[in-house]
Amino acid sequence: MGNHMFLQHYNTFIQAINLPVAKLCFHEHIDPDDIRNTYRTFTQPHPRFPFIRAKTIGAALIDLARFNDRNAYLEHIKAKNHGGYHAKRARKRGYVFSEIERNNHIDEIHEINISLDHRQGRPMDAKYMEKRDAFERRPHFRYYGVFDPKGKLVAYANLGIYGNFAAYSQMLGIRNNDGIMHLLLAESICRLIDEKQVRYVMYDTFFGAQPGLRTFKTILGFQPYRARYSLQ
Template sequence: MLNKLSQLFDQVVAVARLPVVRLQFHLVLNPENVEKSYRYYTKPHPKYKIFPNKAVGAALVDLTRFRSRDDYAQELKRRKEAERHVKKARSKGYAVMEIDRNDFVDDIHEINNSVEIRQGRPMDPAYRDKKTSYQSEVNFRYYGVLSQHGQLMAYCEVAYLGNFAAFNRVIGIRNNDGIMHLMVAEIISQVIETGKFDYLMYDTYFGASPGLKTFKKMFGFEPYRAKYSLL
């Protein structure tokens, strides 16, 4: 009992020490989707009911620190491990670009079913079923990592929500070529270049596996306590 109380106290202290950030949802970007996202982000957390779902430990990069992709490239140089993986992927001919997912239906299905366990948990059954078509949202951008032969090796959805953008889905083939590192680094750089967003979110730190936490830290994601508003 004392041990559990001690752990709870430590968690409360950790939450209290998190820097607070105010994230805005802008309906003008896509009213139906943005409002739906706002409801999801602010519904009660499944475990800590007193907090909104994505409020505690939100993993964010403060984009206002960077004036350009070159600024962010210098940040990666200081984070040598991330830069090493990015260079490895580029040396093997991989490239990141915006995609129409309908052009890669087979590749996406292969990626989704390439492993049964991710982050220590079985893949959601929804990933197992093959979708034959995809509908795009106007406030989303869809990215892929292509091999030099044109095969889709990883893909990602990025939601533009207000004064922040957020990774919605990040998934790829496991081949140790640094493709995920390349994709995340390039997307961060492109979001910086838009000059429209203060933060980029990659879900939360709480509940993430140690490996995923390390991955996020490589690219400058830090935990915050988020307060949301709908405008």
């Protein structure tokens, strides 16, 4: 291993041990099969670092307990070029956030999925290129979308409730500079704060994400944590 690579791994290790710890608990009774499968996915060995678990080091989380209400969260991300600022721009341009039934938007979802052949420097997974005939609706999931001023779906997110935390499983949008993805996340996070059902919300991890995606997570209030998972 070269000196540069060694220093990179060493710095990552030092960062990791200094991260705050979040205890994320899966509640099996919510949906036994899906919860068990997701728990296994989150705790399997990391593909590049087999000595750590997949989504433990640098988990991108927001501790929702920090915010008394949605206004406190929006205040936290309101600075210029932060998530709240861009979400506000999207609202002013006529975009609307709403819960959606995905089966009413099959064509629009497919159009979003195939709108780019690369995202975050990687080719789109082949499963996104195939048009679905129907979507299954899981009771512990929330399905959200953003509509343009003409009423067309231009972004969507699937958010799973797993126990004391929620996690985004899918999130895609048409690429533009109108702040639609900021609106999508900010509003769905506000809903979680309103409901007070979960302590944390997760958006994958920081380590391994492209710089642009890491910035996107940061300006919406996500921070890197060491996640400790349990299954109950």
